[in-house]
Amino acid sequence: MASSPTVTIGQLAALTGVNLETIRYYERIALMPEPARTAAGYRAYEDEHRQRLSMIRRARELGFSIDDVRALIGLGEPKPCAEVEPIAAAHLATVRAKIADLRRLETLLGAAVRGCRTGTSQTCPVIEVLGGDPASA
Amino acid sequence: MASSPTVTIGQLAALTGVNLETIRYYERIALMPEPARTAAGYRAYEDEHRQRLSMIRRARELGFSIDDVRALIGLGEPKPCAEVEPIAAAHLATVRAKIADLRRLETLLGAAVRGCRTGTSQTCPVIEVLGGDPASA
DNA sequence: CTTGACCCTGTAGCTGCTACGGGGCGCAGG
DNA sequence: CCTGCGCCCCGTAGCAGCTACAGGGTCAAG
Structure with missing residues (x-):
């Protein structure tokens, strides 16, 4: 109607x-x-x-994957909390892990970029971060 | 030798x-x-x-892209700071943006998952977050 | 001489879209 | 009635950044 x-x-x-x-x-x-x-x-x-x-x-x-979405909202009726919650909790955990990873990156990159700007180093600080192991033996 | x-x-x-x-x-x-x-x-x-x-x-x-890596460490000699720093700074900005995005997700997901565990709602709180707009008019 | 571990090439698969190319349809204007 | 525009159809190829085959060749030990 x-x-x-x-x-x-x-x-x-x-x-x-x-x-x-x-x-x-x-x-x-x-x-x-x-x-x-x-x-x-x-x-x-x-x-x-x-x-x-x-x-x-x-x-x-x-940020749910397609497969997660499929599991969250099946082809029919809404899924019960008991099915949904573990998927959401797992996803939350991966989100938190990604945040932790990115924060590490942020710290490292931030320091290197600041080093670039203050410019006291001979070689570029960003490159230094990448090349911490010049020789093997 | x-x-x-x-x-x-x-x-x-x-x-x-x-x-x-x-x-x-x-x-x-x-x-x-x-x-x-x-x-x-x-x-x-x-x-x-x-x-x-x-x-x-x-x-x-x-987290640098392949193209970034190519720009950072050319095919030959190490790149000068002046070339490296903008790439690193741009990447740092995207890292920070991703962190901000993920933190939003973390907040939303965290609240929903907590709602699941305390279990006061009729429908699953995670599903509620997804379905905030049941009808169009 | 055989066995097994390594190496070679090229191509197809993964996620989640996005962008074609080459066609049909529907409706408004002339 | 015909034309033209905008929408729709389908199938396939492309993006990043790998990873995993299949179907071979090589090398050193036993």
Whole structure:
């Protein structure tokens, strides 16, 4: 009973902010269900598709992998907390690990770049960070 | 006048901790120079190769792209600070941006996962984070 | 002389898209 | 009715940065 029961792929892309080609890609990898088609073969999306795609988009923005997304929002009904929580917790752990890694990098790079600017070293401090092992024996 | 003037690709891999196939890949994309060959066609690496590959490895560990690495350690002599510093500074900026992004994720995911564990909500808090927009109009 | 560990080449696969190329459809204007 | 524009269709190739084959050759020990 809505004024616009179905939308085209381009409209869905505009509604959700997901690239049109990406939507087709999601269908190809069975992350999005195949929508009904018009007589001419155009995809006709319902509001359920829009909801699902929005969820996928947010999950991707949160850094979940495609496989994680598949596990989080199965092909049908919403998953129970007991299934969702371990995936989210694992992902959170990898996010934290990445943060820790990046902070190490930040420290090292920051020091090297500062060394460049103060310019007291003979060789470039950035290069020095890379070449800490000139000879083997 | 060293006892082992050249090493095979497998030995170089062991020395540097870089995967053997990755070394060949670096040669293919001209990041590593083509080494001399034995009569049988085996690659024969000198210590210079080992040094260069170690530098590449450290640069990659610091998150520099292959193109950045190419710019940092050209095919010949070490680059001057003036060339190196902008690349390192730009990379540092992207590292900081990634950290900021990941911290946002950490906050959101952390709150959701905690919500799961305290379990007061009807629907899973993780799913709630994903589905904040049930209907369009 | 055989066995096994190494080496060679080239190509296909991975993730998650994105961008073609070469065609159909739908609707508005002339 | 026809044209033209914008959208849609499909399939495939490309991006980074490896990694993993398949199907061979080589070398040194036993």
